[in-house]
Amino acid sequence: MQNLKKLGIGIGFREQFRADIFLNQDKIDFLEITADHYFDANKSKSEELQMLKNHFKLIPHGLDLSLGSAEGIDKDYLEKFVELVDEVKPEWFSDHICFTKSNGISIGHLAPIPYTHEALKVFVKNISVVKKRINIPLILENITYMVRFPSSEMSEAEFITKLVEETDCGLLLDVTNLYINSRNFDFSWQKYLDNLPLERVVQLHFVGSHKHGNKLIDGHSHKTENEIWEVFREVCERCDVKGAILERDGNFPPFEEILEEISTARNYFESNTNYSYTANK
Amino acid sequence: MDLILNNPLASMYGPYFLVLYSVAIIFSAIFLLIVKKMIDSTDKLPIPNISNNVDPFEISYLRGKEEELARSVIFSLMQKDFLEFSETKVSITRKNPEASIDRLTNIEQITLNWLGKQRSTSEVFDKNGLLLQLESYGRKYKEKLENQQMLVNDDIRQKFSAFKWFALLSLFGLGAYKVLASVLNGKTNVMFIVILTVVSYFVIRKVSTLPRISKLGQVYLDRLQMAFSNLKNNTLNLYSTNKNNQQTPQQTTFAGVDPMLLSVGVFGGAILAGTVYDSYNQAFARSNAMSSTSSCGSSCGSCSSSSSGSSCSSGSSCSSGSSCSSGSSCSSCGGCGGCS
Numbered sequence: 334m335q336n337l338k339k340l341g342i343g344i345g346f347r348e349q350f351r352a353d354i355f356l357n358q359d360k361i362d363f364l365e366i367t368a369d370h371y372f373d374a375n376k377s378k379s380e381e382l383q384m385l386k387n388h389f390k391l392i393p394h395g396l397d398l399s400l401g402s403a404e405g406i407d408k409d410y411l412e413k414f415v416e417l418v419d420e421v422k423p424e425w426f427s428d429h430i431c432f433t434k435s436n437g438i439s440i441g442h443l444a445p446i447p448y449t450h451e452a453l454k455v456f457v458k459n460i461s462v463v464k465k466r467i468n469i470p471l472i473l474e475n476i477t478y479m480v481r482f483p484s485s486e487m488s489e490a491e492f493i494t495k496l497v498e499e500t501d502c503g504l505l506l507d508v509t510n511l512y513i514n515s516r517n518f519d520f521s522w523q524k525y526l527d528n529l530p531l532e533r534v535v536q537l538h539f540v541g542s543h544k545h546g547n548k549l550i551d552g553h554s555h556k557t558e559n560e561i562w563e564v565f566r567e568v569c570e571r572c573d574v575k576g577a578i579l580e581r582d583g584n585f586p587p588f589e590e591i592l593e594e595i596s597t598a599r600n601y602f603e604s605n606t607n608y609s610y611t612a613n614k
Numbered sequence: 615m616d617l618i619l620n621n622p623l624a625s626m627y628g629p630y631f632l633v634l635y636s637v638a639i640i641f642s643a644i645f646l647l648i649v650k651k652m653i654d655s656t657d658k659l660p661i662p663n664i665s666n667n668v669d670p671f672e673i674s675y676l677r678g679k680e681e682e683l684a685r686s687v688i689f690s691l692m693q694k695d696f697l698e699f700s701e702t703k704v705s706i707t708r709k710n711p712e713a714s715i716d717r718l719t720n721i722e723q724i725t726l727n728w729l730g731k732q733r734s735t736s737e738v739f740d741k742n743g744l745l746l747q748l749e750s751y752g753r754k755y756k757e758k759l760e761n762q763q764m765l766v767n768d769d770i771r772q773k774f775s776a777f778k779w780f781a782l783l784s785l786f787g788l789g790a791y792k793v794l795a796s797v798l799n800g801k802t803n804v805m806f807i808v809i810l811t812v813v814s815y816f817v818i819r820k821v822s823t824l825p826r827i828s829k830l831g832q833v834y835l836d837r838l839q840m841a842f843s844n845l846k847n848n849t850l851n852l853y854s855t856n857k858n859n860q861q862t863p864q865q866t867t868f869a870g871v872d873p874m875l876l877s878v879g880v881f882g883g884a885i886l887a888g889t890v891y892d893s894y895n896q897a898f899a900r901s902n903a904m905s906s907t908s909s910c911g912s913s914c915g916s917c918s919s920s921s922s923g924s925s926c927s928s929g930s931s932c933s934s935g936s937s938c939s940s941g942s943s944c945s946s947c948g949g950c951g952g953c954s
Contacts, residue, residue: 356668384664
């Protein structure tokens, strides 16, 4: 993972941002595309992909590989992912540490798994299937959850550590998810980081959270708050991060606000790495 | 001489020859259409990237020559509050004459100087009007776009012209020969051959009009329209007259690429229908309708002024301007007329 190229700071591509992204190419290092949006792409989506590819480095981010499904990997979905990766030729690709399908039915949600040895075996088996077909690094993202399973045999950090080490995968550390879980389940995110193999952190996700009752929600719809910047800053200090993506999916602000967030992230990113955005442009 | 007057073609029964001649015309037309499709191979070239400093005026020129350039510059000045249309929409008046023009671009300053205190809107498209003032900019853009192979250049036109003349002369020669042979053989009923020869001229002329924009230019325009489609929608929503606040909004980025101007550059002025800038459309529609100098101007204007302007502008055939620029009847008009 250490040999991967540094990509810098980017944004999750959403159609709503399309014009602004092109008008601010000089301020955006790379884009993360939702892989599923380009499977069985019609002419318009194919052209969009070509256009994005011609202008930016792209990283495909999957939603539905369902690496935690005991039934195994959906072969059709995987083949579509293979095609996309062949087309985009990214530095790496990513999906989540969760399951999204059960008995062939998509549940439409990133569902958490119990941190058991059995679940670990399922992940290892599924990831080996994926890695046989896609020969570039896979990085795995931590998710938010509203429940923790009493049947878990280890902590989340332990589970992730075993998972990425057994599968030789990288980590896509969503600092917002980490912060939200730490608040909702009252644990220290610093200690969580202490227990992660930080040398495997490749990419970060960040965005603001919002409150719903007494819980924090990862709605991808708010400005990154100071507490999450604190997590971001510390991760940048402790890890050789290759890239970070702002994930905004709703409540879209004027693009200047997005650029401000990218600029803030860049300051933390560059002050802790040898990477200079301007030198790499 | 005997062979010239006594061969299967010369002695062919008249109606059969007319059928043969019609087939020859159709084949010639198909041949030219194929050549026309193949002669522009710019679609094999890499598509230029969209710059983050994209020039709305250059895109306007690409869509529709000096006419579209003039429309965009006038819109820019209107947006910057330097001019306004009269209530009757027949004239453009300078606003805020005391305001500094230092921050205007050269092309905007030239347009403003030409405008003086007031001009009739029809003068904009007069050959000796604003178009003349913008000619040097048009040349600059033309040269740049031709270098980038976005426009069909003279080299391609000359090559295609050879095929066109070959087809025309072959058909004309065939018709003339049959007429001559018939007359020399004492048959004077040649009117249908003459008519068909004339028809063949118009058919060949129709199919051999090359578009102004090359395949590469069209793909680039399509990409621009895809890249900036939501910019158009967002900006139009912001400036829609359905909003409670009907004040003309201030331009957001004076020195950079303004989203509204870019939208007009990429999609044409028709998108302004139903916005606070609707007077712009109405004025040009009226001037075009009244103008006798531009036969295609009225079709552009009717597109712009149409109450269904928004749906028109979102259609690719209209907004891309391809149908206009490739059509012979509208070739002097530019990008707007595709929706007429």
